[in-house]
Structures are given as structure tokens and as C-alpha cells.
Amino acid sequence: MSLHFNILATVITCVFATSAHSAMRQYSASVDNSKWMVDRTTRLSCTLSHDVPYYGEAIFSATASKNKDLTFNLDMVIRPEDYDFAGLESVPPSWRAGLPARSMGEMALLKKFDGELSNPVAWEMLTELEKGYQPTFYYQDWNNKHDQIAVSLSSVNFKKSYWDFLQCRDNLLPYSFEDIAFVVMNYRKNSSDLTKSSRKRLDMIGEYLNNDPDIDSIYISAYSDSYGGKNVNLNLSKKRAMAIKEYMASKGVPAEKIMTDGFGEKRHVAINTTPIGREANRRVIIQISKP
Numbered sequence: 001m002s003l004h005f006n007i008l009a010t011v012i013t014c015v016f017a018t019s020a021h022s023a024m025r026q027y028s029a030s031v032d033n034s035k036w037m038v039d040r041t042t043r044l045s046c047t048l049s050h051d052v053p054y055y056g057e058a059i060f061s062a063t064a065s066k067n068k069d070l071t072f073n074l075d076m077v078i079r080p081e082d083y084d085f086a087g088l089e090s091v092p093p094s095w096r097a098g099l100p101a102r103s104m105g106e107m108a109l110l111k112k113f114d115g116e117l118s119n120p121v122a123w124e125m126l127t128e129l130e131k132g133y134q135p136t137f138y139y140q141d142w143n144n145k146h147d148q149i150a151v152s153l154s155s156v157n158f159k160k161s162y163w164d165f166l167q168c169r170d171n172l173l174p175y176s177f178e179d180i181a182f183v184v185m186n187y188r189k190n191s192s193d194l195t196k197s198s199r200k201r202l203d204m205i206g207e208y209l210n211n212d213p214d215i216d217s218i219y220i221s222a223y224s225d226s227y228g229g230k231n232v233n234l235n236l237s238k239k240r241a242m243a244i245k246e247y248m249a250s251k252g253v254p255a256e257k258i259m260t261d262g263f264g265e266k267r268h269v270a271i272n273t274t275p276i277g278r279e280a281n282r283r284v285i286i287q288i289s290k291p
Contacts, residue, residue: 025141027055028134028152036161038168042211046168048161050153056114058153060122060165064173064208070122074107074115074137074151084109086139088121090128091152101136104128109139129155130162173208180205180288187240187282189227195279202244205286206251212290215253219287220244220260223267225278230265238262240284 029035029052039047048060057075062068085106092099104124107115115137117125125135134152141147183205185198194202209215222241224233241260249255270277 023146024148024150026150026152027052028136028150029053029154029156031154031156034154034156034158036158038161038164040164040168040171043171043173044208044211046165046172048165052151052153055151060126062169062172063176064211065176065179066174068169068172068174069119070126071119072117072122072125076114078143079112079114080109081111081142082109083111084139084142086115086137088117088125089136089138091134091136093132093134093155096132104135107137125153126162129153129158131155173211175204175208177208177212177288177290180208180286182288183286185284185286186279187284189225189278189282194284202247205288206247209248209253209288210251214290215257216289216291218245218248218253218258218289220258220284221287222260222262222284223281224264225281226265226268226272227278234262234264236262237264244284244286 029050033051033053035051037049039045039049044064046062050058052058056077059073059075060070061073062070086109087106088104089101090104091101105121107117109115128135132155134155136150136152139149141149183201185201186195187193187198188195220241222237222244224237226233238260239262241262245255245258245260248258265281268281269283270280272278272281
């Protein structure tokens with residue numbers, strides 16, 4: 001019994017000794033300097049950012065795509081020196097201090113990288129902020145084994161910026177660069193007019209190009225079926241490619257970035273003995289690249 005008591009006393013002594021030499025370094029914006037900013041310059045991306053003084057920046061972002069998923073990035077001035085996890089809790093505001101904090105999971109800390117969270121947890125963090133709570137990360141400091149770190153996102157001045165961010169996200173294009181970077185479209189028989197579905201695709205590409213100034217180059221290659229004579233088909237394919245170049249130039253894309261080729265009856269992708277095969281061969285391929 002005496003031995004058990006001595007062991008227990010030793011453990012308690014060690015715990016108190018550890019607590020006495022440890023500290024919680026806390027980073028958060030005060031009521032006076034809490035700011036949330038929205039960047040909505042194009043229909044390709046939206047960001048909602050919050051400065052955490054003397055620590056870094058918290059950034060929620062959404063990009064043009066079908067689902068418009070959210071990502072969260074904790075941009076740290078001092079990045080992790082090792083691999084670990086940070087606990088994430090929703091902490092009640094000071095005026096509701098009697099309520100307990102609620103665990104929201106954890107965030108992986110990767111060596112030399114910022115912290116990131118994906119769509120489900122990012123949305124949960126936003127909804128907790130909307131309620132006035134403070135999502136807070138806790139982790140062991142990698143530069144001082146005696147210190148714990150707490151990083152909080154302040155809900156002060158959040159709601160107005162959050163509403164602006166939601167509106168910006170709602171206005172994002174419902175497709176990404178990957179959706180328009182390589183496109184095959186088809187033409188009507190003996191014509192330089194696109195089919196109805198292909199015109200919709202071209203309009204989609206034009207809308208994207210109108211919002212993205214970082215397009216490096218566009219290569220347009222046009223092909224025909226085997227009806228009408230080789231020279232006629234060659235000239236028709238060149239005319240089709242040039243028509244699309246003119247359309248893209250009208251959307252603000254510099255003409256020198258657009259290259260065209262007409263190949264006529266070369267490189268068929270289907271047989272020419274059926275209407276479906278001939279339509280497949282009457283095609284134009286658009287390849288778009290970025291730096």
C-alpha cells in the first residue's frame with residue numbers, strides 16, 4: 001500500500017512539475033483588429049481571409065468547378081519542423097464562457113507545409129464562426145517542447161464578409177480549367193457552323209477565357225470527312241479553325257496566342273460510310289495551356 005502511494009505521489013509530482021514549466025502561447029485577433037477580407041476579382045476563384053496577428057493567415061477558398069468545394073489553408077509564418085497533428089475545437093465566445101468547447105477533429109501538420117483542411121470541415125468551421133464561436137487549433141510547438149500553441153479564428157466582423165464570400169462562390173463558373181483545356185467539337189455537314197451542342201461548349205470556353213488572363217497558348221486543329229473533294233475539305237477545315245480563332249479573339253484573347261491548323265481529310269477517327277462516322281470526323285480540337 002505504501003509503495004502504491006509513493007508511486008502515485010511521484011506521478012502527481014511529475015505532472016505538476018511539467019505543468020509548471022509549460023505554457024500555452026495563444027494567437028488570435030482582438031475585437032479591435034479582427035478583420036475578414038473577400039477577394040472576388042474574377043469568376044474563377046473566391047477567398048475569405050482572416051489575419052491572425054503575429055502568426056499568419058487563415059484562408060477559405062473556392063474555385064470554379066461543378067461542385068465549388070471549399071478548402072481551408074492555415075498559412076503559417078513559421079511552418080512545421082516535423083510531422084504531427086493539431087486538434088481543432090469550436091470554442092464558445094467569452095460572453096458564453098460557461099459552455100464547453102466542442103471537438104471538430106484534427107488537422108495534419110506536414111513538415112515545411114501550411115495546414116490544410118478539405119470541404120466538410122471547412123464548411124463546419126464557417127458555420128461555427130457564423131454562430132459566434134471560435135475555431136481553434138491546438139498543437140505542440142515544434143521549436144519549444146515546453147510550449148503548446150493555440151491559434152483561434154475570431155468571429156468578430158465575420159458575418160458581412162461571409163455573406164459576400166457566399167455570393168462570390170455562387171457566381172463562380174460551374175466548370176474548371178481542366179474542363180475546357182482539351183475539347184473536341186463537331187460541325188454540320190458542308191458548313192463551318194458548329195452543331196448546337198458544340199456551340200454551347202464553345203460559349204463555355206469563351207466565358208472561361210474572358211475571366212482568365214493567364215492563358216499561355218491555344219492550339220486549334222480542324223478536320224473534315226471525305227465528302228466534297230480533298231482541296232475543298234482542306235480549305236473548309238482551315239476556315240473552321242480560323243472562325244474559332246476569331247471568336248476567341250473577340251473574347252479578349254490576344255490573337256498571337258492562338259495557333260490554327262486545318263488538316264482536311266487527314267487523321268480520321270471513324271469510318272466515312274455512315275452519317276455518325278462522318279459527323280465524328282467533322283471535328284475541331286481545342287487545346288488550351290497555361291504557364
